[in-house]
Amino acid sequence: MAPEPPVKYVVRSARPPGRPLDLEAELNPEQRAVVVAEGGPMLVIAGAGSGKTRALTYRVAWLLAHGVRPDRLLLCTFTNRAAREMLRRVEALTGVETRALFAGTFHHVAHRLLRQYRDRVGLPAGFGILDREDARELLAACLAEEGVRDQRLPQPKVLMALLSRAINSSMSVADAVAHDAPRFVEAAAAIARVADCFAARKAAMGMVDFDDLLLLWKALLVDHPDAAAELRTRFEHVLCDEYQDTSRIQGELVDLCAAGHRNLMVVGDDAQSIYSFRGADFRNILEFPARYPDARVYKLETSYRSTPEIIALANQCIAHNAAQHPKVLRPVCAPGDPPAVVPLADVYQQAEFVAQRLLELHQLEGVPLREIAVLYRNHAHALELQVELTRRKIPYVVRSGLRFFEQAHIKDVVAYLRVLANARDGLAWSRVLKLYGGVGARSARRVADGAARQDGPADLVLAALAPELPGSARAPVGRLAALLARLREPPEGPAAAIARVVAGHYAEYAAGAFPNADARLEDLRQLADYAARFADVPAFLADLSLVAGIAAETVLQGEPPEEHLTLSTIHQAKGLEWTAVFVLWLADGRFPNLQALRTQEEEEEERRLFYVAVTRTRRHLFLCYPQRAEDARGLRTILRPSRFITELDGPAPPFERWAIETAPG
Numbered sequence: 125m126a127p128e129p130p131v132k133y134v135v136r137s138a139r140p141p142g143r144p145l146d147l148e149a150e151l152n153p154e155q156r157a158v159v160v161a162e163g164g165p166m167l168v169i170a171g172a173g174s175g176k177t178r179a180l181t182y183r184v185a186w187l188l189a190h191g192v193r194p195d196r197l198l199l200c201t202f203t204n205r206a207a208r209e210m211l212r213r214v215e216a217l218t219g220v221e222t223r224a225l226f227a228g229t230f231h232h233v234a235h236r237l238l239r240q241y242r243d244r245v246g247l248p249a250g251f252g253i254l255d256r257e258d259a260r261e262l263l264a265a266c267l268a269e270e271g272v273r274d275q276r277l278p279q280p281k282v283l284m285a286l287l288s289r290a291i292n293s294s295m296s297v298a299d300a301v302a303h304d305a306p307r308f309v310e311a312a313a314a315i316a317r318v319a320d321c322f323a324a325r326k327a328a329m330g331m332v333d334f335d336d337l338l339l340l341w342k343a344l345l346v347d348h349p350d351a352a353a354e355l356r357t358r359f360e361h362v363l364c365d366e367y368q369d370t371s372r373i374q375g376e377l378v379d380l381c382a383a384g385h386r387n388l389m390v391v392g393d394d395a396q397s398i399y400s401f402r403g404a405d406f407r408n409i410l411e412f413p414a415r416y417p418d419a420r421v422y423k424l425e426t427s428y429r430s431t432p433e434i435i436a437l438a439n440q441c442i443a444h445n446a447a448q449h450p451k452v453l454r455p456v457c458a459p460g461d462p463p464a465v466v467p468l469a470d471v472y473q474q475a476e477f478v479a480q481r482l483l484e485l486h487q488l489e490g491v492p493l494r495e496i497a498v499l500y501r502n503h504a505h506a507l508e509l510q511v512e513l514t515r516r517k518i519p520y521v522v523r524s525g526l527r528f529f530e531q532a533h534i535k536d537v538v539a540y541l542r543v544l545a546n547a548r549d550g551l552a553w554s555r556v557l558k559l560y561g562g563v564g565a566r567s568a569r570r571v572a573d574g575a576a577r578q579d580g581p582a583d584l585v586l587a588a589l590a591p592e593l594p595g596s597a598r599a600p601v602g603r604l605a606a607l608l609a610r611l612r613e614p615p616e617g618p619a620a621a622i623a624r625v626v627a628g629h630y631a632e633y634a635a636g637a638f639p640n641a642d643a644r645l646e647d648l649r650q651l652a653d654y655a656a657r658f659a660d661v662p663a664f665l666a667d668l669s670l671v672a673g674i675a676a677e678t679v680l681q682g683e684p685p686e687e688h689l690t691l692s693t694i695h696q697a698k699g700l701e702w703t704a705v706f707v708l709w710l711a712d713g714r715f716p717n718l719q720a721l722r723t724q725e726e727e728e729e730e731r732r733l734f735y736v737a738v739t740r741t742r743r744h745l746f747l748c749y750p751q752r753a754e755d756a757r758g759l760r761t762i763l764r765p766s767r768f769i770t771e772l773d774g775p776a777p778p779f780e781r782w783a784i785e786t787a788p789g
């Protein structure tokens with residue numbers, strides 16, 4: 125077995141270690157029952173803010189306090205932030221170093237296990253992870269090869285979704301095509317060939333994509349009885365938060381890992397299932413009692429998060445969905461102001477209103493900026509607001525939108541590190557070689573293809589291939605080989621490697637390539653700061669592809685921001701809470717999105733998304749919408765309020781309607 129890779133989560137203790145758990149004072153009786161329960165299968169199903177995550181966190185702390193070793197716990201949650209937050213809380217409670225826990229998103233856990241067991245599933249040492257964009261690019265190349273002969277093939281994006289869907293729902297590609305894209309049924313054979321080509325190219329480069337991580341984890345548990353037995357004994361307790369958003373394969377992984385002692389605790393709220401487009405299947409939660417007839421089902425019915433006014437609005441909203449578990453949610457918070465519905469003239473007024481109102485909350489009512497969030501359905505819904513906040517110098521972090529790690533200069537520099545870690549990574553070679561004048565696309569491709577067939581460090585591979593290249597490419601390729609050799613020997617951490625790449629070539633390249641080279645170099649300095657927390661380059665690269673691709677978070681700040689307001693998509697906000705929440709763009713056709721209204725199920729998922737947004741709020745909720753929109757050609761549309769607002773209207777609506785005027789001058 126390979127040595128354990130360094131763990132990503134570094135958390136600091138907020139309380140003195142080993143403080144005894146005071147369950148009486150900090151939990152209600154329903155939660156206590158969950159925390160101290162005997163093992164065996166357990167389902168906690170309860171509404172938003174009822175303390176599910178808190179109960180799970182205390183359960184982990186309780187198990188640790190009762191002698192369960194940290195590395196015997198497997199804890200899966202949905203987003204990176206939720207995982208970090210949970211581990212921070214466990215460490216604060218127990219003083220136990222939570223690095224030892226197997227905890228994080230499914231993909232993180234999969235990667236960590238596969239690094240240990242890679243020989244069983246046939247992965248090369250230093251295997252890399254393709255992020256979604258790279259995977260799509262590679263698939264497009266395979267499609268292009270196949271598509272010449274068969275014109276009826278889907279676009280790369282569509283095909284990627286189909287392949288992913290097949291894996292996440294544990295069905296064959298043919299079934300996924302029949303189910304999701306029947307118009308391509310006739311091309312099924314060609315699609316299968318493309319899928320094979322895709323798999324072969326990944327294998328040749330020593331790369332896996334996100335879905336492979338889950339698939340290989342499952343293979344480890346299904347096809348390798350010795351490894352499966354080891355893992356089942358090892359994980360004495362398996363715990364999963366946000367269970368309503370697990371896909372079929374994730375549900376199976378949880379079941380397989382717990383199949384030994386069956387100490388499985390899953391926690392969720394079916395009303396918050398919002399990831400069906402990624403294969404989330406809330407049958408996992410609904411059928412749990414059938415899969416585990418001896419399961420104990422726990423309900424938590426007190427809401428600790430939100431004021432009664434917000435709970436009333438949330439309850440009325442979700443009552444419009446037919447498919448749901450009826451749940452009781454009793455507020456304990458003191459009453460507050462009614463939620464506000466705020467019609468604005470257009471997106472600019474919407475941005476001004478949000479900026480002004482949040483400053484009032486901050487300056488007049490003492491709400492810290494970190495306790496304020498602006499949530500929206502799509503990244504693009506926040507662009508005007510970003511401009512307005514920048515103009516007013518209000519600090520904010522975007523937890524979505526243009527992802528830091530997906531900018532060209534970041535990916536360029538990371539590509540050097542990728543070839544350094546895995547010289548068979550053809551995509552990274554192409555990316556790096558494009559940065560050198562004199563190296564044409566043909567030469568780049570020759571190196572990328574040739575490298576896949578060679579073993580050894582990147583500089584030697586490159587030197588071996590150099591004689592095959594045209595004369596004009598030799599000098600630049602020689603420079604690159606020298607830089608790579610220097611990066612390899614003596615080996616350095618990822619932060620030093622980034623600095624060396626920038627000093628050795630990239631700064632010069634950026635100066636010629638980008639009008640704002642200074643800002644980009646500053647980003648690269650931040651990237652190096654971020655990289656400094658990782659022990660080696662592979663650990664850093666794995667983190668990058670996982671964090672950037674799955675969570676789309678701006679993680680550069682590392683720790684949760686203290687003096688910033690948060691801008692986030694609703695999908696990224698699950699499990700979190702703020703004192704004040706603004707929801708943008710609640711105009712019908714935008715939220716709910718017109719494209720997501722073809723079936724009742726889709727409309728219900730949009731409503732759950734709205735429900736998730738509303739239930740992030742502790743006290744102040746603002747539901748905003750522009751009444752007029754203009755497209756790029758200047759075409760005006762009149763917008764109506766979202767059906768999620770109008771359906772709540774009546775003689776005693778659970779909100780107050782605000783009227784906004786623009787002050788003269």
Ligand code: ATP
Pocket residue numbers: 150151152155170171172173174175176177178179393396428429698699700701739
């Ligand atoms: P979501 O469905 O949004 O994930 P949740 O059910 O996981 O919500 P938590 O995040 O665990 O809810 O709890 C919501 C808030 O209520 C948190 O601030 C938590 O600390 C607080 N809380 C939960 N239980 C209690 C309790 N027994 N006493 C005091 N505060 C509590």
Ligand code: MG
Pocket residue numbers: 176177178365699
């Ligand atoms: Mg939670």
